[in-house]
Amino acid sequence: MSGLVRTEPLRGEAPLLLPGDPYSVVVLLQGYAEPEGIGDAVRADGSVTLVLPRAWVRTPSSREPPPWGGEGKTALEEAARGPILVDTGGPWAREALLGALAAQGLAPGDVTLVVGTHGHSDHIGNLGLFPAAALLVSHDFCLPxxxxxxxxxxEEQPLKLGPGLEVWATPGHGGQRDVSVVVPGTALGTVVVVGDVFESDGDEDSWQALSEDPVAQERSRKKILGTADVVVPGHGAPFRLVREASQPESLGNRQLDSVVGEKEPTVHP
Structure with missing residues (x-):
C-alpha cells in the first residue's frame, strides 16, 4: 500500500456503537495497559467487542442451541448468525462484562459465538460465562x-462467518495462531478487531518487545492497515485510519505506521 496512514482516535468511553448493515459493532469494554510502578509490572486488560447481526432478533427459541452440523465451516456460520463476542477480558472483569452485556439487552446465553483473538488470560479469561456458545479461540473451534x-x-485462507464478515489469521503477538475479526459495512466503514496485533494507537515503538514473532506481526499489521477503516486494538481506544496521498520514498516504513491525528470523530454510545 502506498501513501501515509494517519490515525484519528474515536472519542467517547465504552460502550462505543458503530451501527451498520449487516453487522453493528459495539466496543463493550475498552482495554488498557498501565505501568504499575513496580519494576516492569503492568496492570492490563483486553478490549471486549460485540458484533451484532442486524437480522438477529431475540425470540424464546433464540436461547436454544443452533442446529450444529458436523462440518466445521457450516457450524461456524450457524454460530455467527447470533451475537458474536470478540475476546472476553480477564476474569477480574467478569462483573463489568456481565453489566456491559446487560446494557445491550443481552445475557451470556444469548451469545452464540465467542472468538478469542489469542490465548492470553486478559483476552479469554471469561470463557466460562458462555458454555452454550461455540468457541473459536485462536485457530481452535469447538461446539458446546x-x-x-x-x-x-x-493467512491465505480466512474463515467466512457471514456476508463480508471474516476471521483472519494474523500471527505475531502470541505466536502463529492469533486471529482478527473483520466487520464490513459499519457507519465508519470496515472495522477490524485485532486483539494485540495493535496494542493501541501509537504503539510503533513498543509492540515489538511484546511480540513472539515480530516479522509475522509486522506482516499482519500491514495487512490490517491495508483494509481497515477502524481498528479496535487490544489495549486502547479504537481509532480510525485515514489514507493520505503518497509521500516521498524517504519515509520508508513509516508510510505504514500510525501517526496520531488531531481530529477526533464522535461516536455516540
Missing amino acids: GGLYLPLGLG
Missing part, C-alpha cells in the same frame, strides 16, 4: 460440550 472441528484457517 467440547466437540472440536477442523477449519483450515491460514
